[in-house]
Amino acid sequence: MSNKLVFATNNVHKLEEVNAMLNGAFELLTLNQIGCNEDIPETGNTFIENAGQKSWYVYENFEMNCFGDDSGLEVDALNGEPGVYSARYSGSRDHEKNIDLLLAKLQGVENRTARFKAVISLVIEGKEYLFEGIVEGSIRHERSGTDGFGYDPVFQPDGYNITFAEMSMDEKNAISHRGRAVEKLVAFLKENS
Template identity: 85%
Template sequence: MSSKLVFATNNLHKLEEVNAMLNGAFELLTLEQIGCDVDIPETGETFEENAGQKSWYVYNNYNMNCFGDDSGLVVDALNGEPGVYSARYSGTRDHDKNIDLLLKKLEGKENRAARFKAVISLVLGGKEHLFEGTVEGTIRHARSGTDGFGYDPIFQADGYTITFAEMGMDEKNAISHRGRAVEKLVNFLKTQ
């Protein structure tokens, strides 16, 4: 199997996290590096559908093995919101506005249980393989920490007293939803 894989993203934060976990086992190519400047639609109603749209798009249009991911925050008291709409929850891709809206909707709610969920769709030789990772936690009342991205400043994983944004990348990757899904992906790729 080729050691080159397309990661259907141009999100440098995600790329950095995944590259750290792959530890040089595979050369990851971004959408930009393969000349794909299309904003691949994410019109699915599930993380699985959205991840698959990305990986199949690259495979079908560029004939390259590819994996795509979709992830988000699922908050129990908000019936699973923001879910697949996590990145654009406020109608924009502005992390601060998304956090502000989430905190506003949680005002007065005692149940702050939430989880991050990630699904990776790998299309390898025309066959799709799915890998899922989740991490349980709670939503803090205010931001804390400056590392990470997205909802990291308000998400505290179960068993921890700090947010994802207060963790170093290695510590976060060891327990994060994406880290768990990527670990399953890497273990699978090692068998190919």
């Protein structure tokens, strides 16, 4: 297996997080770097479907081994919203607007349990492998912290009294949903390389 892998993203934050965990074991290429400028469809109803759409799209159109991820926030009191719509919950990709909408919908709601879920679909030589990571926590009433992205300023993981946005990248990667999924991916890649 080549040590080059396409990560089906152009999200710099995700790339930094995953690169930090791979620790140089693989050379990650982004969609831009392989000349994929199309908007890969994300029309699935689940994280698994969306992650698979990305990795298969790259594998079939660029003939390169690839992994794609889909992740999001599931809030129990909102029946799992925002779920697969996490990145564009407010109708835009504006993190602040997404958080504002979430907090507005949770106004006066006592049950604030939530989880971040990430699914990675890895397609190698035409076979798909899936890796999932989950971190349980709750939604704060207001933002706290300046690091991270997305819902990090309002998500407090179980067992901590700070949000993801108050953690260093290393601290967050050690317990995050994407961190847990990537750990499984890295273990698999090292075993099979």
